[in-house]
Amino acid sequence: MRVVYRGLAVIGAVVVAAVALVAVLPSGPDEVAAGPVTAPPAAPSSSGPAPSSEASPPSAEPPSTAPSAAAPSSAAPTAPTATASPGSSLAPGYTAMQALYADPRVPKLTGRIKRMSLAAPSRKVVKDARTGLAVPNLSRPWKSHGAAPFTTKQVLPGTRAGRRGMFVTCPLPIMRQKSPRDTALLAARWTLNHHPEGARITWLASQPVKRGWMLVYSVKYGKHQSRAAVVVMDGGMSKPGLAFVTVPDSQRKQWRDIGRVVAGVRVLG
Structure with missing residues (x-):
């Protein structure tokens, strides 16, 4: 069991x-x-x-x-388009003298433009310390006037036409060129800003002066004209001095004073 x-x-x-x-x-x-x-x-x-x-x-x-x-x-392909915009390709090398030669209001100054005989300088002068120049103090009917924006200013009485003779000085308002003649040409072109619209220059006289250059010309606008002159002269300042005179045909009796102006501008000293 x-x-x-x-x-x-x-x-x-x-x-x-x-x-x-x-x-x-x-x-x-x-x-x-x-x-x-x-x-x-x-x-x-x-x-x-x-x-x-x-x-x-x-x-x-x-x-x-x-x-x-x-x-x-x-974006790289668009860069040439930007640089090729109007004006950008023309800016390099485009000088003030090229602008002058392209201006139809200012004819070419040739050797045919004669010199003018200069009168004896005036004994009475206006001294412009900013330009380093002394300029003729014109007799009546010329009178001193508020100079701004210039440094000195003499004017003839006003006329019904609204234009009157003006004689001013100031530091050169345009870029100085290597040649005093070229500087004077640019200065004459600049003075068209102080003549009626559509004004055009005709050269009357061109010649060197001591330490500068002077130009005498007529300015035509419509049926009227003015006689004018510029003198660019180195007065020893940072910029050359500019003397500018213009007289309309309504005051043509004072055209004779233009010769006194260009003959009387001298270095202050």
Whole structure:
């Protein structure tokens, strides 16, 4: 009987061990198949691209900078268009003298323009410390007048036409040229600003003076004209001095004073 009980006990222990083993192992194939799908290593591998796609704004910076980097290359062809804008190609080398030669109001000054005989300089002078020049103090009907924007000014009485003679001095209002003659030409062109619109110059006299140049000319505008003159002279200041006189045909009796002006301008000293 003991042998029988021992056999039954061994059989029972085997059965219990078998049941325990069955309880520990997976109960079916579904659990084995599901394991790899839900395993942690599978999640990063399948979700790896997702974080990079969600983080696309930072990684999108290179694409956004690529267009900006390409912008200069795309803008480069437009640069020649900008430099070729009207006037920009003409500016280099375009000088004041070229503008003078292109101005139809100012004819070319040729060697045919004669000199004029100059009268004796006036003893009475007006001293202009800003230009370093002394100029004739013209007698009546000339009289001193408020100088601005010039430095000295003498005028004739007003007329019904609204124009009257004027004799002024000031530092040279245009760019000084290497040649005193060229400087005087530019100064004469500048004086057209003080004549009626449409005025044109005709040269009457041209000649050097001590430390400068003088020009005498007529200025025609419509049916009328003025006689005028400029004297450009180096008075030792930072700029040469300019003496400018103009007298309309309504006061032609004072045209004779133009000779006194150009003869009487001298360096102050």
